[in-house]
Amino acid sequence: MSSGKSRDSKRNPDDTIKILIATDIHLGYEYNKKRGQQTEDSFITFEEILQCGVNQNVDFILLGGDLFHDTNPPQTVMLKCMELLRKYCLGSKEIKIQFLGDPEIIFRHCANKVVNYEDPNINISMPVFSIHGNHDDPSFGAVGSMDLLSVSGLVNYFGKCTNLTHITVSPIIIKKGETHIALYGLSYINDQRLSRLLRDCKVDLLRSEKIPECFSMFVIHQNRSPYSEYGHISQNKLPDFLNLIIWGHEHECRITPEHIPETTYYISQPGSSIATSLSEGESKPKHIGILSVNKTQFKLQSVKLQTVRPFVFDNLIIQDENIPKSYTEQFSESVYKFVNNYIENELIPKASIQFSGHPKQPILPLLRLRIFYSSEEEIFDANKLVQRYCDAVANPMDMVVFRKQKHATKNSKSSSQDFGDEFEEMAQILCYEDERNWNRTVQGGIKKHFSLEENKDKLTVLSVNGLNEALNRFVDTGDTDAFANIVNHQTKKTIAYLESRDVDTAESIRNEIKIFRDKRMEEEQEETAEIQSLFDNIKSKTQTNADKDNNLSDDENMPVSKRGRGRGRGRGSTRGKQSIDVNSSKQLQAKRQTKKVNYGNFLS
Template sequence: MAAEASAAGAAGAAAGLPGDDGGDPDMLRILVFTDNHCGFMERDAVRGEDSFLAFEEALQFGRKEGVDFAVNSGDIFHENRPSRYTNHRVLSALRTHCMGSRPIRFELLSDQARHFGSEGKFRRVNYMDPHFNVDMPVFCIHGNHDDPTIDRGDASLGALHVLEAANMVNYFGRQRSVDDIVLEPLLFRKGKTQMALYGLGNMRDERLHAAFMADKVRFMRPTNAGSWVNVLLIHQNREDPRRGLKSCIKVDFIPKFIDLVIWGHEHDSRIVPQPTAGNHFFVSQPGSSVATSLMEGEALPKHIGVLEVKHSRFRIVPHRLRCVRPFLTESVTLAQEPAVSSAMAAERAEGLALDDAMPAGSAAVRAAVQDALEARVEALVRRAAEELAARPADELPPKALQLPLVRVRVEHTGLPALSNKIFGADFAGRVANPGDILLFHKARPKREPRGKAASSAAAGSDLDELIQHQGDGADRSSMTDLLRDTLKGMDGKLRALTDVRLIGALERFVWENDAAAFQEMVDQRLKRLQRNLMDQAHAQLGAGRAQRADSVGKLIEEDTARDHRSWPPHWAIHEQEPQAEP
């Protein structure tokens, strides 16, 4: 029944749902937005305001539409520890657009203390606080950029806890254990319409994948389950063969009674609900509201939407964001550019008598490369201006956002790479990213089996390249594999620092911009070992130095083994043979 209801709802106009509730007492209207990444490049003179303007536009649109409430699938913030400026901008936007005197037109039937607040505080939804007039509540989960981390002592805090303490958002979807993940829904009712909202804040994809495989994820259902529209907010990698089998969440993991999944984390905007295989449920991928990596998916138009739910039917009405900077991208193979290939042929023919090797770095070839890439960028800049001119006036971005982003991916095997800063100087004032217009890469040959030393050196080289271009779509599983290969090539084993914790800290440092990731990992590790040593201090008082050293070594080995059992199995370097996936 739920799947049939979803199919009717996703049909849009055919479902008979008007664009405005018109006072309809049975229709829930919900603002859907995600991945705002507030604070992204906030210190950049040109792009510093991009994320904030898009975030404010989303809230303004929800208020204009008179939605009942808003849902966000994670990554409101771009950094785990946002700056004071970012916190101020986000709090100001929420206070401006989410507070007012409109009545709340829906009921929340769930036990609020089970879903909201932390450390015994703020155990209710924000609009129930008598000291605040909240008339557009925001319900959100955390993403991988703003997830909680150990901050002081054993307290796990994130950027959303600050918003929660300020009574600006209703933060839910947190899990206390990776060994027993229980999802209890928020139960909403408006007239005769009932909706169950499930939330699952971001977890490491490998951990969550393993939990699903081990049947450690449970979805609790309300009584009279067939009368509810079930919606899930999630912030994880979607299934993609390039990411590896365990670095994503398969749609098969999601129970069939779910009607709609609002999928965060993926930045390309595909907000119109699409059916999964078998039409068991629908997936809406709103995408990000700001381009954080200059890759092809980010060049799609950005959207938010209004989810309309009435009885057992639903649909999402998309809205294209105005406050988004134009972004154009293309790929080029230098060797196939006519001017470059001609210069190469001329240089090769001229130099054959003296040297059979092609002087790829000669002045003529470099000039041809420069001219070819400049022509490509000029064409993209013209195209951006033409596309802006063709848009209606009410759909144009503000003037501050009309300077375009341009990215050219350049395959330059056998040819020189140009300096991005020198190349981009000619386009300063014409594009928003003059310092990183070009992304050079080489075609990767098929790799042959290598010895231990060669493998370690190559892994280190690949790791450097992957981190250098991590903002342009390098996948997380590749980085993990390369670091693991590098550590395998070390002569001595890691002792006090375990391999899985080192990999975890590197992931946080690279992918979540957490500058304190390594320091926190070291501090936590030392505290853990010191606590274990103190537990055995009395037993070791009369022991000799050698015996005490053996005891310390044994504690480290036990602690390392514990890490390997509790963290994703394929992260560990010294592991058992991998088992075939069921």
């Protein structure tokens, strides 16, 4: 396959590089936190992936980001991951691929600037190469989980970008026989930022002129679906000299290479190895790929994972089911009985079909039934289903979800499948009745809502860009402090602006706030860059403080001498510091009292 279909019989096995492809493994993700139980799903499937690599005798494993579900996972998660990597990737097996790139450039962000199978201090039998994703993004100079795996020598961590004004990607050149692969990697970057850099031609993929016949691969971890105009990476706007792109971050499995119109390259989207959300895309069968590259030709064989927890997703439109009404009970009770029967006789049998027979496959399935209702009388208490199926499914608490059906037609049913439930809830809050008012994303809907003249003054201190970026951070990285951080930042910025203006009445303050709001709207790109920088700095400081806390906790366990070290000096030093702080505080308070306007009343 590739630039045409090749015949295996003409391939020399000594010239064929065999690669296991996987993305979005999300080690440490747990389904049933609500039930107070831990699950091993991600580790069970990760072990299956590593076993497959050994059984298929691959030359190396390539991971497309989000190996971990968190940037700094619990120590137990790191321990289990390292145990599995040591079990399957260490050994005395001969490595048949050569590393021809400059390790000082490829691994410039790593402590050990060497490919692990060339490190004389460690024996590698199956190398692993990986970029980071949005979930295990260490953010600039901070240390993350991938850095720990890198310094341990278990993973070759590449693709981390430290310059976000102009991105230059140097390839890893891998050689086996007569086959050369130029492997480009770009770890997760904010989609809007990367999209802007691509539009401004500030992303360069360096090419080697010394290797005329080279197979070029690019592994990235970004939004592929057009959630918003600039909130994704256009699949047909990447460099045309590429042969194959491995696309991480999107969890729906589309591993079969797709030729992209108007380009010469293919895209393979392996998807996640476990379901981390109850969406339709996650319910598709999970696969990994065995990629064979011979000179400039390639073949990708999909391998269905056998240890994935069964997951069935379905929609139910009450209006279409003709549920008979009874005069002896409420209609909601009739709906409950119908839904219960539907789960028992339709969904659970579908889940049972997904059992592979693998001894480590989890037994309890995931079920998600979206019920579209047209009137309140069709809604029943879902807790009755929770009690009934608490021992039969893995997610009884969120097995059923109700959605208001605006137009009970087949088209509306299909359109409702385009977005996750979280986005649909936000859309309902914003009261978007149909597709004409729905801009394909929550962020687009928010922007459109506040651009209307009647809603313009409902958001003055907090900007639409700030709100949307906080929402992006909350959804992409699980940052629960994102909204509080942006509100605090923009409130302080507005107060600083007001203090520089000559205002003394309530009306003049309100007018200046609106003027400042309009000025920020005119400088949208600059504000967006500033907000992204704010969040990146906060994340970096949080990581630094966490490291300091860890050091302090270690110090607390050390024995303390009974003899004080300069006890009097220490006390005197503290007293001096307190007096300085008091004086500074008094000066600051006196300065603030010169401004008798309390801006806080206008920023609430």
